[in-house]
Amino acid sequence: MSELNDLYQEVILEHNKNPRNFRDIGDADKMADGKNPLCGDALRVYVKMEGDMVSDVAFKGSGCAISKASASMMTQAVKGRTREEAEVLFNEFHRMVTGELDADAEDNHLGKLKIFSGVLEFPARVKCASLSWHTLNAALSGKDVASTE
Numbered sequence: 127m128s129e130l131n132d133l134y135q136e137v138i139l140e141h142n143k144n145p146r147n148f149r150d151i152g153d154a155d156k157m158a159d160g161k162n163p164l165c166g167d168a169l170r171v172y173v174k175m176e177g178d179m180v181s182d183v184a185f186k187g188s189g190c191a192i193s194k195a196s197a198s199m200m201t202q203a204v205k206g207r208t209r210e211e212a213e214v215l216f217n218e219f220h221r222m223v224t225g226e227l228d229a230d231a232e233d234n235h236l237g238k239l240k241i242f243s244g245v246l247e248f249p250a251r252v253k254c255a256s257l258s259w260h261t262l263n264a265a266l267s268g269k270d271v272a273s274t275e
């Protein structure tokens with residue numbers, strides 16, 4: 127477990143320092159705002175669609191290292207995917223950070239995102255890790271505000 131924790135720390139710190147796709151998209155097709163009042167994280171997620179494919183995705187906002195790193199990795203994970211694939215990832219991610227999916231034992235598409243299973247040890251951080259995913263999901267569903275419930 128400590129190896130996973132080291133990797134988790136390393137990846138979070140790196141993405142926090144150098145977040146990917148940290149910008150707005152002026153002609154975004156969809157966007158949504160997400161807030162996690164427990165921690166003070168606030169993000170806006172922008173999505174550009176090409177047919178059924180997420181051709182570009184980006185975020186802006188402020189928050190803790192975990193929320194920012196998770197948003198950064200979310201954008202990397204869903205760019206170039208279809209809406210349906212992005213929804214599958216959202217569901218798997220959500221189930222993993224709430225302890226319903228054992229990402230090492232069960233089939234999933236999470237790949238690098240598996241490091242966020244580390245938040246299970248820190249329940250207060252679950253919403254930080256899942257905020258960007260809820261916000262993406264809201265944007266894809268045509269809602270402009272995300273619910274983290």
Ligand code: ZN
Binds near residue numbers: 165190193
């Ligand atoms: Zn946070």
